[in-house]
Amino acid sequence: MQQRKALLDSPAYDSFLKRWKLSVYFSLRFQEIASPLEASVSSQDPLQVPPEQQTNNTLQLQLQPSLALWHALQRCTADEVYLQPLADKFARLVLQLLARYAVWLAEGLSARRASGSTGPPQDPPSAVSQGSSTRGGRASPEQCALARADLDCLSAWIQDKFWPELQKRLDPLSPQAVQSIHDSFEEARGQLIAQAAPLKDEIVDVLVDKCLTVLRQVRGISATYRMTARPVPTRPSHYASGVLQPLRAFLDTPAGKCLQPRAQEELAEGVVASVSQQYAAMVSELLDMLHKTEQSLARVRRNKPADAAAATEGSELTNIQKISLQLFLDTQEYGAQIKKFGLQPSAVEHYQALWRTVAPEDQQNELSSI
Numbered sequence: 001m002q003q004r005k006a007l008l009d010s011p012a013y014d015s016f017l018k019r020w021k022l023s024v025y026f027s028l029r030f031q032e033i034a035s036p037l038e039a040s041v042s043s044q045d046p047l048q049v050p051p052e053q054q055t056n057n058t059l060q061l062q063l064q065p066s067l068a069l070w071h072a073l074q075r076c077t078a079d080e081v082y083l084q085p086l087a088d089k090f091a092r093l094v095l096q097l098l099a100r101y102a103v104w105l106a107e108g109l110s111a112r113r114a115s116g117s118t119g120p121p122q123d124p125p126s127a128v129s130q131g132s133s134t135r136g137g138r139a140s141p142e143q144c145a146l147a148r149a150d151l152d153c154l155s156a157w158i159q160d161k162f163w164p165e166l167q168k169r170l171d172p173l174s175p176q177a178v179q180s181i182h183d184s185f186e187e188a189r190g191q192l193i194a195q196a197a198p199l200k201d202e203i204v205d206v207l208v209d210k211c212l213t214v215l216r217q218v219r220g221i222s223a224t225y226r227m228t229a230r231p232v233p234t235r236p237s238h239y240a241s242g243v244l245q246p247l248r249a250f251l252d253t254p255a256g257k258c259l260q261p262r263a264q265e266e267l268a269e270g271v272v273a274s275v276s277q278q279y280a281a282m283v284s285e286l287l288d289m290l291h292k293t294e295q296s297l298a299r300v301r302r303n304k305p306a307d308a309a310a311a312t313e314g315s316e317l318t319n320i321q322k323i324s325l326q327l328f329l330d331t332q333e334y335g336a337q338i339k340k341f342g343l344q345p346s347a348v349e350h351y352q353a354l355w356r357t358v359a360p361e362d363q364q365n366e367l368s369s370i
Contacts, residue, residue, distance in 0.1 A: 033075045040068040041104040059153045066150035069101045077165050091181045098188040105195040141203040142255035148199040149258040204270035210246035211275045225319050233326040236333035244337045247271045268341040276350035327358045
């Protein structure tokens with residue numbers, strides 16, 4: 001009996017009992033930590049963080065799944081939660097949390113693309129759609145921007161603050177085990193960061209469509225000069241200053257202002273590149289059409305009396321010159337609008353092509369002066 005009592009009172013037996021209960025402890029902690037994130041990404045409620053939850057939101061996260069992930073990761077390394085004998089299990093839980101959030105973003109983007117041709121946007125309860133790809137409508141670019149802003153904040157925090165804290169917790173493990181966990185952690189973080197570009201692209205696509213609605217007015221320049229006796233143009237068309245207005249309006253929204261400066265720059269670069277490409281294509285098509293029309297008229301003039309042909313040729317040539325000059329003035333104004341976003345027109349490949357298409361021969365090399 002004394003030996004039995006000594007065994008029951010020994011530290012070794014106490015340690016054995018604690019280890020025997022570790023699986024139950026971790027199971028309870030797993031549910032406590034993971035359930036709020038799962039509930040958040042599956043919720044039918046609006047997912048923007050309400051004001052009453054912003055008090056302890058030091059990262060200023062905008063979406064509830066982002067806030068739930070942040071809280072869950074913090075709980076994994078909290079003194080009152082973390083147990084050294086469960087280091088590998090808590091490390092695996094961290095990887096699962098990061099993967100779940102990345103999957104939520106990826107599925108939302110897939111759902112958005114799948115619903116792109118089904119009709120006008122609805123009001124989904126997610127940043128990029130509802131939590132799965134089988135329900136919800138298209139998200140707005142503002143919602144995509146909030147998701148991108150959260151992703152950038154979380155990525156920086158995970159690298160700069162969370163991993164060093166987790167690494168300290170892993171110190172008692174072997175160097176090989178720590179390295180293996182670190183490699184898996186970096187892979188999971190990489191999968192998270194990989195969602196940043198698709199989110200940006202979704203916003204760019206929407207804004208480019210809005211910009212093109214304005215840009216299509218360039219096609220009316222030819223008819224304007226052919227149907228009216230307009231003088232030689234001295235100023236850009238009214239549409240030129242508004243081509244990139246949808247981009248400016250978006251960046252001035254609360255969601256646009258949530259984006260970090262680099263994300264705003266990436267957004268501007270994407271929109272300007274796509275719009276410039278379409279602009280160059282439209283202008284090239286317009287000028288090709290004018291030259292073909294001129295060639296057709298030249299054949300007609302050869303069958304007219306000399307005086308009538310000369311008058312017609314002079315008038316037509318003047319119109320073409322006016323149209324070309326108008327396109328050049330518009331291109332200059334468009335370049336000035338590009339500069340307002342902190343970009344250099346001369347560094348935009350498709351703007352270079354646009355300039356070469358419309359600039360007079362004596363101004364072909366003056367692009368850098370814009």
